[in-house]
Amino acid sequence: MVGDHSGFPRLLGDVGGTNARWAWQAAAGEALTHVRSLAAGDHATLAESIAAYLRQEKLAAPRDVAFGIATAVTGDSVRMTNHHWSFSIAELQARLGARRLRVLNDFEALAHAVPALGPADLCATGGGAPVPGAGLAVIGPGTGLGVSGLVSDGHGGWRVIVGEGGHVTLPAADSREASLLAVLRERFDHVSAERALSGPGLVNLYEAACVLDGETPAPLDPSQVMSRAFGDDTQCTQAVTTFAALLGNVAGNLALTLGARGGVFIGGGIVPRLGSRFAQLPFRERFVGKGRFRAYLEAIPTWVITAESPALLGAARALDNGH
Amino acid sequence: MTTFNAITAFDSPRLLADVGGTYARFTLETAPGVFERAATLRCADHEDFHAAVSAYLSTLQVGHIQHAAVAIANPVEGDEVRMTNYHWQFSIEAMREKLGFDTLVVVNDFTALAMALPRLTSADKRQVGGGLARERSVVGLLGSGSGLGVSGLIPADDGWIALGTEGGHTSFSPRDERELAILNFAWEHLPSRDGPPPGASSPTKGRPPEADLGAHKHVSFERLLSGPGLELVYRALAERAGVRAASGLSAPEITRRALGGTDPVCADTLDAFCAMLGTAAANLAVTLGALGGIYIGGGIVPRLGETFDRSRFRQRFEDKGRFSAYLAQIPTWVITAESATFHGVSAILAAQLRNLSGGASSAILGQIQRVRPNLSPAERRVADHVLAHPRSVLNDPVAEIARASHVSQPTVIRFCRSLGCEGLSDFKLRLASGLTGTVPVTHTQVTRDDSVLELGTKVLGNTASSILQVRDHLNRDSIDRAIALLVKARRVDCFAVGYYGAVAQDAQYKLLRLGLPSGVYVDPRVQAMAAQVLGPGDVALIISSSGRKDELLAVADAARERGANVVAITASQTPLARKADVTLIVDHVEDVDLHVPMVSRILHLLMVDIVTVGVAMQRQEPLTPPAGGAYDELAPQPRARTVAPGVSAAAPLANITSHSH
Numbered sequence: 001m002v003g004d005h006s007g008f009p010r011l012l013g014d015v016g017g018t019n020a021r022w023a024w025q026a027a028a029g030e031a032l033t034h035v036r037s038l039a040a041g042d043h044a045t046l047a048e049s050i051a052a053y054l055r056q057e058k059l060a061a062p063r064d065v066a067f068g069i070a071t072a073v074t075g076d077s078v079r080m081t082n083h084h085w086s087f088s089i090a091e092l093q094a095r096l097g098a099r100r101l102r103v104l105n106d107f108e109a110l111a112h113a114v115p116a117l118g119p120a121d122l123c124a125t126g127g128g129a130p131v132p133g134a135g136l137a138v139i140g141p142g143t144g145l146g147v148s149g150l151v152s153d154g155h156g157g158w159r160v161i162v163g164e165g166g167h168v169t170l171p172a173a174d175s176r177e178a179s180l181l182a183v184l185r186e187r188f189d190h191v192s193a194e195r196a197l198s199g200p201g202l203v204n205l206y207e208a209a210c211v212l213d214g215e216t217p218a219p220l221d222p223s224q225v226m227s228r229a230f231g232d233d234t235q236c237t238q239a240v241t242t243f244a245a246l247l248g249n250v251a252g253n254l255a256l257t258l259g260a261r262g263g264v265f266i267g268g269g270i271v272p273r274l275g276s277r278f279a280q281l282p283f284r285e286r287f288v289g290k291g292r293f294r295a296y297l298e299a300i301p302t303w304v305i306t307a308e309s310p311a312l313l314g315a316a317r318a319l320d321n322g323h
Numbered sequence: 324m325t326t327f328n329a330i331t332a333f334d335s336p337r338l339l340a341d342v343g344g345t346y347a348r349f350t351l352e353t354a355p356g357v358f359e360r361a362a363t364l365r366c367a368d369h370e371d372f373h374a375a376v377s378a379y380l381s382t383l384q385v386g387h388i389q390h391a392a393v394a395i396a397n398p399v400e401g402d403e404v405r406m407t408n409y410h411w412q413f414s415i416e417a418m419r420e421k422l423g424f425d426t427l428v429v430v431n432d433f434t435a436l437a438m439a440l441p442r443l444t445s446a447d448k449r450q451v452g453g454g455l456a457r458e459r460s461v462v463g464l465l466g467s468g469s470g471l472g473v474s475g476l477i478p479a480d481d482g483w484i485a486l487g488t489e490g491g492h493t494s495f496s497p498r499d500e501r502e503l504a505i506l507n508f509a510w511e512h513l514p515s516r517d518g519p520p521p522g523a524s525s526p527t528k529g530r531p532p533e534a535d536l537g538a539h540k541h542v543s544f545e546r547l548l549s550g551p552g553l554e555l556v557y558r559a560l561a562e563r564a565g566v567r568a569a570s571g572l573s574a575p576e577i578t579r580r581a582l583g584g585t586d587p588v589c590a591d592t593l594d595a596f597c598a599m600l601g602t603a604a605a606n607l608a609v610t611l612g613a614l615g616g617i618y619i620g621g622g623i624v625p626r627l628g629e630t631f632d633r634s635r636f637r638q639r640f641e642d643k644g645r646f647s648a649y650l651a652q653i654p655t656w657v658i659t660a661e662s663a664t665f666h667g668v669s670a671i672l673a674a675q676l677r678n679l680s681g682g683a684s685s686a687i688l689g690q691i692q693r694v695r696p697n698l699s700p701a702e703r704r705v706a707d708h709v710l711a712h713p714r715s716v717l718n719d720p721v722a723e724i725a726r727a728s729h730v731s732q733p734t735v736i737r738f739c740r741s742l743g744c745e746g747l748s749d750f751k752l753r754l755a756s757g758l759t760g761t762v763p764v765t766h767t768q769v770t771r772d773d774s775v776l777e778l779g780t781k782v783l784g785n786t787a788s789s790i791l792q793v794r795d796h797l798n799r800d801s802i803d804r805a806i807a808l809l810v811k812a813r814r815v816d817c818f819a820v821g822y823y824g825a826v827a828q829d830a831q832y833k834l835l836r837l838g839l840p841s842g843v844y845v846d847p848r849v850q851a852m853a854a855q856v857l858g859p860g861d862v863a864l865i866i867s868s869s870g871r872k873d874e875l876l877a878v879a880d881a882a883r884e885r886g887a888n889v890v891a892i893t894a895s896q897t898p899l900a901r902k903a904d905v906t907l908i909v910d911h912v913e914d915v916d917l918h919v920p921m922v923s924r925i926l927h928l929l930m931v932d933i934v935t936v937g938v939a940m941q942r943q944e945p946l947t948p949p950a951g952g953a954y955d956e957l958a959p960q961p962r963a964r965t966v967a968p969g970v971s972a973a974a975p976l977a978n979i980t981s982h983s984h
Binding site: 007134135147149151152153156157159161162163164165166167168169170171172173174175178181182185188189190191192249252253254256257258259289290291292293296320 | 461473477478479480484486487488489490492493494495496497498499503506507510540541543602605606607608609610611612613642643644645646649695696700
């Protein structure tokens with residue numbers, strides 16, 4: 001069936017702020033092999049990272065290439081926000097000698113992966129059964145707050161919706177959150193959801209809680225806030241709890257906006273690290289707590305993506321879908 | 324477009340309606356995009372929707388109305404329509420019958436307005452602020468009226484996908500002190516739905532915060548950005564200003580006083596309203612990546628005129644901190660055309676009627692849509708091109724179709740074969756040929772509220788439309804080849820699993836009556852054994868709706884290895900279809916996880932009938948009498964043999980079908 005349109009072998013990638021993870025797909029329908037992470041700091045350019053990977057794994061030149069990258073992709077020129085790599089898509093394609101090169105925003109890649117994720121890749125956090133053919137939403141706190149969505153095109157395919165959904169204005173659901181918001185506004189003026197729902201956001205929430213409680217904040221990084229929560233540290237516990245509550249609120253807004261009755265998927269680096277404790281936090285409660293729309297949201301399943309590198313799968317599926 | 328439209332008036336005018344919480348607007352569409360005799364009726368003056376439609380039509384001298392479409396300020400799902408802000412409620416199907424229409428389509432008014440957006444000209448809208456729309460990008464829509472409607476359009480190959488959103492119910496995000504005061508006021512004064520007011524349980528230090536977080540109340544954007552919202556914001560800001568709020572001030576009155584510059588609290592209210600709408604519009608724009616622009620409709624904003632243009636709306640829209648540049652490039656428009664919703668309803672009705680009309684071309688387009696996910700990426704590009712430009716494909720040579728689809732010419736031919744056509748000319752013939760005797764049936768959903776009669780009508784209608792589809796897709800070549808294999812077969816064994824066992828037994832019964840040695844196997848282990856004793860000259864007839872059952876695929880493999888031929892009755896583009904020597908295609912999608920197969924089983928039975936009729940006509944021997952000897956006519960009519968398969972089916976088939984037990 002594939003005929004003269006074999007785009008294999010394929011090189012697939014997931015390029016983040018600190019690591020570039022690469023994988024190989026030899027033929028249609030085959031599993032990904034040669035999965036390897038390379039530190040971004042070890043290579044001056046993205047093309048060099050790819051060359052090093054192919055050399056180390058003793059692989060020939062790929063025919064098709066696709067990767068997700070943690071930055072906005074709006075034209076030929078791509079620049080990473082968090083480090084020095086920048087490149088032209090057309091030049092990279094010429095240099096690789098690839099027949100096709102798809103460069104996707106990382107949450108665009110993640111959205112492509114979502115319909116293919118199985119029970120082993122997901123951890124359910126409540127809700128009913130997905131409505132077949134309905135939209136899906138993806139939200140992921142990590143270095144920033146990534147947001148994307150998928151809508152069915154009615155012919156069995158999907159369209160990815162990708163914008164800058166992490167930059168919606170942060171809502172407040174009770175007077176404590178309203179006070180936290182007031183503290184954050186003094187610092188940032190516009191307080192986007194990302195200011196609270198990300199690694200740096202966790203620290204922001206911790207520091208704002210300290211201001212409200214008249215405590216002096218300790219210089220903590222996001223992992224320290226997470227590890228001190230659930231112990232004696234009131235403000236760290238507050239920060240993580242508020243984080244989950246706000247994530248529930250913003251994810252509920254996203255589900256309403258996209259009509260995502262097929263489910264909401266939580267990606268990004270932070271939530272999976274909270275592990276089973278996430279279930280005890282008020283995420284789901286806030287997700288459904290939208291007055292008249294409680295029943296609508298109660299029916300929507302929410303999942304935490306636990307798969308190791310779903311963006312690699314998403315890159316492969318973006319090539320399969322041809323867009 | 325315009326000149327074309329002007330000369331193609333509809334046979335009968337189409338009735339379009341736009342039903343809001345207070346008013347129902349009606350118009351007649353006499354030709355595409357031509358609206359006449361518009362009228363506005365107060366909902367409160369009419370007992371129900373039927374009475375309002377009748378009142379409108381009674382003022383006009385029009386003949387029979389065949390098709391109608393209604394936009395309604397409510398979510399529309401299933402057959403039952405219930406208005407949240409008003410007491411009208413009805414079943415769409417019952418209303419259609421009562422009004423005597425052939426078609427009645429009911430859609431959400433914001434879905435309709437969204438579908439109108441690509442058709443709006445610069446005369447229908449007014450830009451507020453800067454920005455430039457990117458072509459073929461996502462567009463968003465907000466409309467503030469009795470509620471806050473939100474919608475979005477996603478570009479797809481052949482048009483737009485309307486997003487089914489409830490974005491008006493997202494949680495309000497306060498941006499400044501004034502808005503925080505409004506939020507606090509709303510927490511205190513809105514009826515509690517989600518627990519006690521949040522202020523009631525301020526956390527004390529050291530107490531687990533979870534206890535506090537449970538007690539919150541949801542304040543959506545709709546609570547503030549709507550007519551009732553304006554009234555709430557007015558009261559909040561009067562309290563904040565320390566002045567006495569005028570009691571019972573309505574939204575239109577607040578707007579009037581604000582525009583007149585006579586009341587500072589009303590002016591403050593409108594100022595806050597425009598700013599908060601800016602926040603909501605920007606939230607929608609970043610969430611959807613709406614680089615195609617954001618449209619503002621609804622009852623409130625278009626009446627504000629240039630005051631809205633000078634308001635804080637656009638400034639707030641662009642005020643997203645680090646992402647201000649992203650928003651500055653996105654244009655915002657106010658929809659000024661009164662008839663915008665009608666344009667959208669009209670487009671949805673036209674699309675619905677195109678789907679309903681049983682033309683052969685639309686049938687094959689439907690088939691392309693169904694098989695599209697299973698095509699190779701290259702063939703899918705041809706499919707997309709055909710779906711987008713069916714008329715030009717009809718006239719284009721293969722080289723042009725290949726060029727326009729960005730594929731090679733052999734790929735175009737492969738695409739045609741994937742659809743069961745012999746080649747491009749055969750494909751074009753099916754695309755072009757009309758279908759005679761169209762029946763106005765389509766696939767409709769059976770719902771829990773259906774009466775027994777409706778239920779029967781829907782089940783019959785669904786089955787009839789599916790049978791017509793199979794008729795349109797009959798591939799004469801594969802039927803001929805299947806008949807040829809069966810006629811010279813030494814033995815025909817029928818294989819199926821589950822519900823399709825009944826179809827296999829039916830096939831066996833007919834084959835035995837035709838004097839063909841035949842067995843039927845429905846148990847996978849026995850199937851495996853039976854396949855191992857097949858040999859050259861034998862035929863395995865495999866019946867499977869999905870074409871993906873492992874056990875049946877194994878039977879196909881075993882049969883072919885042993886030199887037998889495989890005839891499959893299954894869906895196109897499936898593993899079983901690829902393994903078979905001849906495939907009789909039945910493409911019917913049924914959700915077998917939820918329901919027992921109904922329509923597909925009947926289509927499979929029909930396929931069995933078609934080939935057995937063909938076999939009966941070609942075989943010289945008379946029918947074998949059944950064990951009971953309960954029939955008397957032995958030989959098929961010699962005349963029937965000369966007729967093409969499927970045409971004079973009744974005569975020879977009568978021998979088989981008229982003697983049931």
